Amino acid sequence: MTATGLRSGQVADAAGVNLQTLRYYERRGLLSEPDRSPGGHRLYSPETVTVLRVIKAAQRLGFTLEEISDLLEAGRHRHGQNPDAGLQARAKEKLDDVEAKIADLTVIAASLQSALDAGCDDLIDCAHSPTCPLPFADLASDSPSITVLPLAEGLVSNRGCC
């Protein structure tokens, strides 16, 4: 077999990742073991560029490397696999997560807009003000999936009340 393929730098450049990332994915088993040139350099198949792009895109969609590894594995052995491990099932789970976060963020955005509109400029004063639009009780206790309090920190530095 002739030693053809892409060198590490070529693969990394083509996929828009750095060499450390390439090596890391390789160590984690996300990429199959590359061939070696007679001189011992790694030689990657052109398909590796696609796999790297897939990994980046999947991370952007919110999948962890662990999940991406499972998905790549499931894709390689698609027949007879547990359907719960496939992309459809995983994408559905991720979509549910994202939609829940969007719902939370929508509430947060509306609260922040209300605070801006009302001229809120001191959280403690606001908490004591019956006219303050910030839903302190709801934000503090309502949904365990909402983690909004750090977002409100930017409001603390200002002085005054709404």
Ligand SMILES: [Zn+2]
């Ligand atoms: Zn206020």
